[in-house]
Amino acid sequence: MDQTQFKQLFDQFFERLRNYIFYRSGDPELATDIAQETFMRIWEKGIDPDKGKEKALLFKIAGDIFVSNYRKQQVALRFADSIIQTNSSLSTDDQISYNELKHRYEKALSGMNEMQRVVFLMSRNDGLKYQEIASNLDISVKAVEKRMSKALEYLDKQLVHE
Template sequence: MNEIHALQSDNELVFNRIYQDYHPRIYGFILNRTKSDYMAEEVTQLTFIKFWKSRHTLSHTLEIQIQLFGMARQVMIDLLRKEATRFKYEGDTAETPLTNSLINAIESKDLLQIIEKDMENMPKMRRLVFDLSRKQGMSHREIADLFSISTKAVEKHIGKALGQLKQHLYSVML
């Protein structure tokens, strides 16, 4: 996290090193999702501009990679939305549903990956209870009976799981 302190002290050498390290990865990440060289180049450049401009508000608790890729994802979605709006106002409606479905697919896929990864890091019991409740559709009573715990304990596990997911998703969406 010393890199963040250096960035916040306007250290351009650290920024240049981060740019060199992450430019190809961000470009590949966007290219993989959009299948457009133009979009990948635009998003990559805009991401690093945004990264530099927001260096003073970077989190000291999140890795630079997480913050950069979160920014890249948001810049990509913003750019796709602009393109959809432009197509709409230019009368080219054939492109709009495609662009909108691409935005939705990217958001859904990324969100599911974030949730799944975050769930892997939960304590085992919390993960099991949450999984049984949300994925298997079991009631709190059924889960409580299965593990010989109270329904209050089940509610606590689910509440903590939701809190953890919300906190992580909030930090990623910034």
């Protein structure tokens, strides 16, 4: 798909796609972000939709992104709730230990090799798979595996065996 065809596809379907996500989410900013991400994926992956099937493909991709985003939000909310519940039920000693561990973790992250930290955070915070990380960083999956292994080894040394 060349630039002209992509622009025509964008102009023809962007508003409809954005409205579809808006109706599902009720959030205009999220709807715009997901619509833009949908078109970015089409462009980056060089997908050339079959004539007459463009709309179905775009709405499928946007729906998948929306569901993935929703799931990530739910996991984050459950985690935040568990932290709040855990923190409220912790004794003073446990709270001090928790804060100390959190500080050591943040310090360990800041002292980690940048390449390892990027891979670690993309995996743990963004929930990306090794293949996705490799694609985003333009490196091999083996390189991602090695960097992740080194990052975990470093954190183990800094947090557990300190």
